[in-house]
Amino acid sequence: MSQFTKGNSQKGFLKIIIIGDSGVGKSSLIEAFNYKKISKSAKPTIGAEFSKKKLRLNETGIEVNLQLWDTAGQERFQSLCTSFYRGSDGCILVFDISSAESYENLEKWRQIFVQTTGDDSRQIPIVLVGNKVDCVNTIHRDQIMQEWVKTGKAKDYIEASALKNVGIEEIFQSVAQNALDYQNSLKASIAEGFSHSIINIRQITKSGSQVGGAGAASRVSTVGQRNGAGQRTRQNCQC
Numbered sequence: 001m002s003q004f005t006k007g008n009s010q011k012g013f014l015k016i017i018i019i020g021d022s023g024v025g026k027s028s029l030i031e032a033f034n035y036k037k038i039s040k041s042a043k044p045t046i047g048a049e050f051s052k053k054k055l056r057l058n059e060t061g062i063e064v065n066l067q068l069w070d071t072a073g074q075e076r077f078q079s080l081c082t083s084f085y086r087g088s089d090g091c092i093l094v095f096d097i098s099s100a101e102s103y104e105n106l107e108k109w110r111q112i113f114v115q116t117t118g119d120d121s122r123q124i125p126i127v128l129v130g131n132k133v134d135c136v137n138t139i140h141r142d143q144i145m146q147e148w149v150k151t152g153k154a155k156d157y158i159e160a161s162a163l164k165n166v167g168i169e170e171i172f173q174s175v176a177q178n179a180l181d182y183q184n185s186l187k188a189s190i191a192e193g194f195s196h197s198i199i200n201i202r203q204i205t206k207s208g209s210q211v212g213g214a215g216a217a218s219r220v221s222t223v224g225q226r227n228g229a230g231q232r233t234r235q236n237c238q239c
């Protein structure tokens with residue numbers, strides 16, 4: 001059993017959402033990943049579509065369960081689709097490399113994602129994808145790297161073609177590894193906060209005469225959870 005499925009993850013899966021303008025090829029990228037080719041008669045997605053796939057990560061050899069949420073790019077589905085953003089461990093943000101407009105709209109998509117998930121500290125990893133690399137390329141890689149990767153807005157940038165099956169495996173490897181790292185760091189910080197709370201309770205119980213009894217310990221524990229681990233430790237040392 002892999003490290004991931006052994007219980008390294010509370011959820012047991014990685015939720016990946018794919019967003020971007022209508023027609024940039026989001027559904028086609030998922031189709032290419034699942035079936036290695038795309039159908040010629042692709043229709044615009046209505047609302048959102050869900051699929052599952054296992055993937056072995058090249059970097060660590062861990063097998064992960066991916067939950068892939070393909071969303072509609074059309075404006076009329078926007079409010080419906082944003083409800084699927086919550087709880088995401090990773091995001092694939094797609095534009096069409098032959099469409100300057102779809103590139104300009106990326107920031108709008110990113111902001112909706114950040115606002116909906118409440119992740120303004122840029123922790124949920126975003127992998128940026130320039131699809132349709134088989135078409136005429138209107139946006140330079142250097143500009144994209146400068147504006148998205150170097151600024152930290154995206155963890156990675158990958159050029160792909162769902163039609164020609166280029167860069168597909170790379171996209172899902174990158175988003176899955178980044179999503180797993182994100183999920184693990186989240187769990188580590190929760191565990192750290194929890195162990196600090198326990199230490200606080202133990203120390204206060206030992207010097208019980210100062211604050212006295214279990215009631216006081218549970219009060220401090222609650223405060224500890226609110227304030228965050230670093231602050232709690234410092235407060236404790238001063239006592």
Ligand SMILES: Nc1nc2c(ncn2[C@@H]2O[C@H](COP(=O)(O)OP(=O)(O)OP(=O)(O)O)[C@@H](O)[C@H]2O)c(=O)[nH]1
Binds near residue numbers: 026029046132160
């Ligand atoms: N040339 C080329 N065409 C592509 C590629 N990927 C997708 N397409 C075509 O682009 C069109 C739109 O693709 P979709 O996958 O439906 O786009 P989408 O982003 O899911 O669109 P919505 O569901 O409306 O948000 C289809 O006609 C696809 O066949 C690609 O890599 N190269």
Ligand SMILES: [Mg+2]
Binds near residue numbers: 072073
């Ligand atoms: Mg679609």
